[in-house]
Amino acid sequence: MKRNKIIVTLSILITIGVVVTSCVSAKINDKTGSQLWTENCRRCHNSPPSSAFTNVQWEVINTHMRERGLLTDVEYKKILDFMQQGD
Ligand code: HEC
Numbered sequence: 076m077k078r079n080k081i082i083v084t085l086s087i088l089i090t091i092g093v094v095v096t097s098c099v100s101a102k103i104n105d106k107t108g109s110q111l112w113t114e115n116c117r118r119c120h121n122s123p124p125s126s127a128f129t130n131v132q133w134e135v136i137n138t139h140m141r142e143r144g145l146l147t148d149v150e151y152k153k154i155l156d157f158m159q160q161g162d
Pocket residue numbers: 112115116117118119120123136137140141143144145146154
């Protein structure tokens with residue numbers, strides 16, 4: 076009986092975890108590159124305008140800053156798209 080309780084409790088916790096995780100990633104998917112840039116990149120420094128660097132330079136910068144900001148694939152792509160719009 077005790078074992079069953081543990082299994083039920085674990086399943087409930089896992090279900091909650093899955094629901095919370097999918098909500099968080101849905102939120103990231105809803106966000107624009109501009110929002111993600113403000114939230115993730117401006118923690119450490121001010122943002123130069125998109126026109127400050129070329130598309131190729133942005134790619135290099137974002138590859139470095141992606142590690143600093145611990146960005147996911149989706150966040151990285153959206154921010155890069157946003158920064159490259161300017162030129
Ligand atoms: C954890 C802190 C941190 C985060 C988060 C961060 N940066 Fe930076 N960033 C730095 C530091 C420190 C430097 C200066 C040293 C260097 O270039 O490594 C820098 C430099 C830069 C520069 C200047 C490069 C140059 O050659 O003048 C740009 C542009 C930049 N970051 C963009 C971004 C973008 C875009 C993001 C979000 C994806 C981001 N940063 C997230 C810390 C951070």
